[in-house]
Amino acid sequence: MAPTPDQLSEQGKQAFQNRNFFQAAALFKQAADGYRSAADGLMAAEMRNNASVALLQDGKAKESLEAALDTDHVFAAAKDIKRQGMALGNQAAALEALSRFEEAVEKYDHAAQLFEQAGEGDLQALVMKSSAAVKLKSGKVTSSAFKMIGALEAKEHPSLFERILKFFMRFIK
16 A cells, blocks of 8 residues: 555655655655645645755755745645745745855745744744845845844844844944
8 A cells, every 4th residue: 555645744754854855855745746636735835845945955956946836826825824935935045055146035035024924033034044144145245234134123032142233233224
């Protein structure tokens, strides 16, 4: 008897935890196919995003991007803005790994807006920091500084260092 999509998903999670990213990606892709066959588009998109993360960890940025592409539209149609933001974040990370920095920043910024709408301040701060880092890589230092300020303001539970940094960054604005 063939494994169910749920079983494949669990096996994929276990392979990922064991840092066997190639196997995890393959299992998540099989789970996505199974969910798609069962007409569960949301879970299929979720599994494609899991495969995207595993592929990126395995150093396969192009395949990672392909796995996550358009999954944000599936979540948008379902009005699941948190998972839509996560899908955009996965796409942005793959674009960043491919040195497609402008596209990565656009995706990170869109994800940050969605996380703000969803009330997910920590996720918003995470993608804003990623966006700032990409801007630094591409030489856009001023824009990066403002992104970092926004990331610090979005974080729900800033560390002591982040609170001090936030205090001093008020004077830069």
